Amino acid sequence: MQDHVGIAGMGTYLPKRYLSAKELASLIGIDEKVIVEKFGIKGKYVPAEDDTTSHMGIMAAREAIKNARIDPEEIDVVIWNGAQHKDYPCWLACTKVAHEISAKRAWAFDMEAMCGSMIVGLQVARSIMLSERNVNTVLLVSGYRNVDLVNHSYKPTSFMFDIGASGAAVVLRKNLGQNVLLGVSSIVDGSFAEDCIVPVGGTKKWPMKPEDLDEYYFHLVDPESFKERLNSVTLKNFYSVIDDALMKSGFSRKDISYLAILHFKRSAHLEVLAELGLREDQSFYLEDYGHMGQNDQIFSLQEGLKRGRIKDGDVIVLVGAGVGWTWNAAVLRWGKMRQPIMW
Template sequence: MRDHVGIAGIGTYLPRRYVTARELASSIGIDEKIIVEKFGLKGKYLPTEEDTTSFMGIMAAKKALENAHTNPEEVDIVIWNGAQHKDYPCWLACTKVAHEIGAKKAWAFDMEAMCGSMIVGLQVARSLMLVEKNVNTTLLVSGYRNVDLVNYAHRPTSFMFDIAASGAAVVLKKNYGKNVLLGISNVVDGSFAEDCIVPVGGTKKWPMRPEDLNDYYFHLTDSDTFKERLGNVTLKNFYYVIDDALKKSGFSRKDISYLAILHFKRSAHMEVLNELGLREEQSFYLEDYGHMGQNDQIFSLEEGLRRGKVKDGDIVVLVGAGVGWTWNAAVIRWGKAREPMSW
């Protein structure tokens, strides 16, 4: 069997604080029915004071290592693929994570692809592991709390009102023999690069003035055209990366057993399932979690395994997208490895 990389364990973390759709509706002035039915949100997790971005990733990492029956000192690389909105500006989360979990022999780095970071992280990790002979175990770690940067009074970004907080982590092992990463595909559209931004705090507007703190949240720079422009390309790009990742893996849509897709509005979720010829039970809708950035796919996979939706031999497709704009998909053959592996 050719060299490959498999998922040896996953871990997740949720803050203690939970807000229901009713509570959210009351605080932001949107009807509860709209939040539940249109936004597809029954409730979501919000960070408490202890839930720094790195803390949530660290807690998930410890669970992932336990799930993988892996000693932290076996980890060769720690990759932080969580949010840029971290404990401090211009700061490496990876070294903090490696220290806190006891990965004493690991080197580490941070990477970012917004909410596509988990799938891109899988691709980067696999590439390193297959090239570097002395890298056998890699830990992907993500914490996400971009909810801090969402202003519920700014209605143009209402599509972000489902954003929540969490941590997720994945342990990858070379030639693991199970849960093999197959085809991975990504596409970007830079015409959206400056459509959804935090307009202050970066080098484009520096130094900050005291009044800039009032604008430290996501804005749409052209709300009049954004929705239509994104709507014209987003589903097309979702289907492209899914089909491309499947093709690289030697499969097609008919082979999909389970779709671990990001949380977005309910109608879009159903449209994707219908287009791919999937039943509702072949996915998991994260209506009790909200959108947790790049962590969504790991929570969906965890729910799929817990509920018996993902079984040995299944073809699992992870799907994500991120502001900026990026679309991503990865294929995993769950269970015992088998040929062909044609990525």
């Protein structure tokens, strides 16, 4: 049997604080109905003071380890694929995670592909596991609280008003025999690299001045141009990575059983389902969570399993995208292996 990598366990974490659509509408200064119907959220989780980025990842990691029924000392590698906005600037979260969960044998590193990081992390982890004979168990860990960098009074980034906070983690095992990761595909377009940025705090504007603190949030350099250009390519690129990941897995759109897709506005979610020929119950709309970056796909998988929307043998497509700009898709065959592995 060809070597393969499967998902052995998943874990998530949510802060206790919940910001309802009514509260968000009051904060932004628009009608609650617009928040629910257009933005597509009934509310979102926001971090308390002790919900640091690493803490949320650590809590999710502990749940994933418990779900996988493994000892932390079985973990060979810890990969932090959470947000760059971490507890401290210029800091490794992976070593903190490994220490806190007692993964005493593991080596570790941080990686980042913005909100595509969970899907890219799956591909990176699998590549390491299949190329290194002594790497059999990898833990992907993500904490996400980029909501700190969203100014709700700055209307040009209104597409980010759905952003919340959470943690997510995945335990991967070599030759697990179930929940197998198949094809993965990514596209990037660097023409968007400096369109949506936090304009202060980096080396392009250093040292910081006291007044820079007032600008420490996401800005759009040219809002009208950005939206026009992104709208012209984003759905096309979503479909491109989905089709490519399916092709690499030996499948096509007609084989999709469940779509674990990032949270974005309701109309776009429904448009993607229609394009792929899927019913609404073949996905899960994260309206009670909002957009939690790279964690969205794991929350969607958990909801799909809990609600009986995912069954053994199902072909699952994970879909994400990240500022910068990147589009990503991965295919899973859920349940026990039924056919030779292809990618």
